[in-house]
Amino acid sequence: MAGSRRPGRNFLFVPGPTNVPERVQRAMIVPMEDHRSSSFPDLTLPLFENMKKVFKSKDGQVFIFPSSGTGAWEAALTNTLSPGDRVLASRFGQFSTLWIDLAQRVGLDVVIQDEEWGTGANPDRIEEALRADRDHRIKAVLIVHNETATGVTSDIGAVRRAIDAANHPAMLYVDGVSSIGSIDFRASEWGVDCAITGSQKGLMLPAGLGIVCVSPKALAAYKTAECRRVYFDFGDMSKANATGYFPYTPALPLLYGLRESMACLFEEGLERVFERHRVLADGCRAAVKAWGLTLCAKEPKWYSDTVSAIMVPEGINGADVIDIAFRRYNLALGAGLSKVAGKLFRIGHLGDLNDLMLLGALAGAEMSMLDAGIKIEPGSGVAAAQQHFRETILAKDKRPSEAGKFDRNHSDGVVRV
Template sequence: MARRPGRNFLFVPGPTNVPERVLRAMVVSQEDHRSPIFPDLTKPLYEGLKKVFKTKDGQVFIFPSSGTGGWEAALCNTLAPGDKVLTARFGQFSHLWTDMAQRLGLDVVVQEEEWGTGAHEEKIEEALVADKAHEIKAVMVVHNETATGVTSNIGAIRKAMDAAKHPAMLFVDSVSGLASIDFRFDEWRVDCAVSGSQKGLMLPAGLGVVCVSQQALNVRKNARLNRVYFDFQDQINTNPSGYFPYTPATPLLHGLRESLACIEDEGLENIFHRHHVLASATRAAVDAWGLKLCAKSPRWHSDTVSAIMAPEGIDAAKIIRHAYDRYNLALGAGLSKVAGKVFRIGHIGDLNELMLLGAIAGAEMSMLDNGVKIKAGSGVGAAQEYLRDNPIEKQATTPKAA
């Protein structure tokens, strides 16, 4: 294929755009990961990540893996074969985590929810109240389900667990939420939180990050699921001195240091605000097109990805392929139950207003080219109006001209 001018517009919900300063930080010569100065790079990473998780007492582990490795680490270091866990399944990634738990030999109680909704805290409370013998050892929840553009309320789930007076641990997948949507590890008393490098942390894929409570660390003596690569103990033995039990993904660690500096510079609360504004602008465009989100109500709206339902009789996969081939725009595909039914616009990571408007314009053109009956410019115009009235910087005060 001939070279295409300009940059590919990457608007999947991960991997996300990597800031130029982070890209430059990763261009490093190979180094000895057991050198005396290597801890100068690694030790500050743990404290930086704790700030992102909003924890003082949690312990952070960094694995050379994807978030899927973090899932496995959370389960294998805290549970035993046959332990009962409770989970809600409402999208592809909650399905995959459920599947992993079952394949590891856990007894998984699955609450099936309609795709387009999330984890219902009232149902979780009901199940925990009914568990008089406290057989359920953990509750597993996906914070942000990218397949359907749905965010679950983790704070409400913690309140439901407290109301049930149940001792189960709380495990949360925040792979596509962390550093983009508010996450409060200590306040919500999360026991294992799993994330990955390729979403809000604005890096390539390759780092699985797990934040673990002291309670979860304390139950490791009863955890009898087999583990080697993902054993917390190996990390505990080596991390305090600044090293790893095996070869780390060194360039990614340099990138992580710079991405944490980016997050510190912008400020977490400003990042959450920016993501909410960009998501709201996307939803304004969807409304102007006369289309619907996969998320069934505003309660479930995600601020990192919008899954947009294609009109009846239109193949969303064709919209996605045409956007890529004709306009060099990468949109997220529909997965599993919603394959061919939705296309996804990821609005996560290193992103501003004009970048988002380019994605909305490209999606609009691809829909028009594929026979979707919308008015050219309608979505772009609606998003423009919203963005003019709602700056992505919390402190911005530039007035809109009359």
Template sequence: MLKLDFHPSGRHFLQIPGPSPVPDRILRAISYPTIDHRGPEFGALGLKVLDGIKKIFQTRHPVIIYPASGTGAWEAALVNTLSAGDKVLMYETGHFATLWDKMARSLGLQPEFLGLPGIEGWRRGVNAPMIEERLRADTHHEIKAVCVVHNETSTGVTSNIAAVRAAIDAAGHPALLMVDTISSLGSADYRHDEWGVDVTISGSQKGLMLPPGISFNALSPKAIEASRHATLPRSFFGWSEILEMNKTGYWPYTPNTNLLYGLSEALDMIETEGLQNVFARHKRLAEACRRAVRAWGLEIQCVDAAVYSPVLTGVMMPDGIDADVVRRNTYERFDISLGAGLGKLRGRMFRIGHLGDCNDLTLVGALAGCEMGLKISGVKIAASGVLAAMEFLGDQVVPPLVKS
């Protein structure tokens, strides 16, 4: 029988930008005995998480919770609001925007992929004026939705969603706005209602600190109305029956009860820390990470400081250095997982995740592993990034710990 020895001593450093480490108290919550998903105890749990998740999306409107990955939530957003042959404007910011575009095509939609050419578009955020210009040209309003990624997990770029909403409004266009927040929800400031988003897509395994297996659609009234006229086939993902059952805390199918226990615990943890404090912590850790990369003398993948991600940092390798070799050496020697470069960036960069259950010491340890991994891989570094990060973090004023 094949024997697998996963990380025999110490704790593995899971520093990919999702799935992120799951805190012990969430793991304990997930281990509770499974209960009757039609009983009164479950109804109370359902109502709690359905209400609590609205606060994370910063919405007063319904949020649907699926027992699915983020990919399922992508599909749910499209099939509930659109019909076969509908035109959709999608903006290319990286690998996951590309995959969403591919899905739209497979569902019988007609996506138009907008963006800057080559790798340049993967190093910057959404260009809202380009969206406005394209929508102004669509005088017959054939484009039914605009789809963008808030935080592109493959690149370390966080786009300005308020600017996208303003561009749609300036063009006087009725298209729905759909936004992927799979890697930003619970880590970066995101405002579903204030920014006028119609469908927000997200997942459980990143800022919410859960294992993979839950995904979300946050809805606007406009999106719900569009679903009444959309004709793409949907059954499992259909909003109407779920929304009706959710009124009393239940689902029309068997939900993932134990992950909902974990979600309840995660919502409690975020509420205790304070959502704004969570955002500030992620910004602080991201800046420390970027200072480390600069001290090493390496290039940050995102070239626009205005859209640096608080969730992850992409680290570009010098010419002649394969980023995947660096990742492998770092993993094998120091038991730390780093994100690979995807798509156009394969082999050219690695990604350091600093999201979810992460604090100053977690990041410093991760940067130490990266620094040692770079050295043994033959990458010449200018100075210690660990020291640069420590100096920055040591000077920061952070909110006091909350004592229960």
């Protein structure tokens, strides 16, 4: 239609899907091939081992399904549990709500611990519930590591300590869809039995891969699990994956993209990736403070380094900010979901992102808020974020080692810390 083209790039600042780096896009432009050929394992076998490094798993097994993260949720539960098994789950946002719904629909008995939205999993309550479960009927604890609906990150290490303090054998299942590849995640150290992620967030790919890292304990549970599964069966996958193949046609371009995205992460260094996300998140939070607004996350201990959920003033509909941002400024912001619908908008700051890109999103958010009637000082948030980024860069530049500096001349444009 004439006049429908919008010049320039859409500024994608939802908390997933995220921007796909150009080198990853190019890696996915491949001719179709025979996924039964003798050379196919050259691609796939290293993927399984390298994903273990991203999960920080020493002895786990990685399964890569052609699905979204929801498929990985289902795979983790149905392969390790039986109908009627009791699980304990914290509910404090839209995605923890959805995972609980899925668990109930596959036949599990879910004991729900409701927490205030804007907070996360409560290790003390988890420990109390497990201590009270003297017959050990609870087979697993389900936690969403990073709740994107509210911009909250839970302390998985503390949850593991709570399980251990209760001396309870329950397995620990963690949704790391919006944390893995962006926020420090330690599958082995935290004793995570099923860690779940998807391709479209920290891994900087299109949606289409659901990935599960499974501990030896959870693999042993597979032998007695009676939930029905076909497409997501660990046994079928294990048998085929052992020699580098899949039990059905895999998502070929995404596998090539995954190889390249992990190369990006390892070249930058996982710890530097995590630090970059902290720097970006702190800059965004500085902007929110300068605007005189607040985050949905109730305390700094809950703040997420991948998404900020920003509360709008009473009488303002957050959906209006989002709509104006998209229609007028070609900026995609995240919407409020469920209980917080209309009460906030979200800025995703994860994946292939640097400070100048985030400043553009903050500028667009300022214009959109002003247009929606939110009384903020124009430029205040951008200036606060600029100051934070400049101070952080200057501090890093004073390090004696070249390896610790921000690299402004690197060809891929990523801010390194």
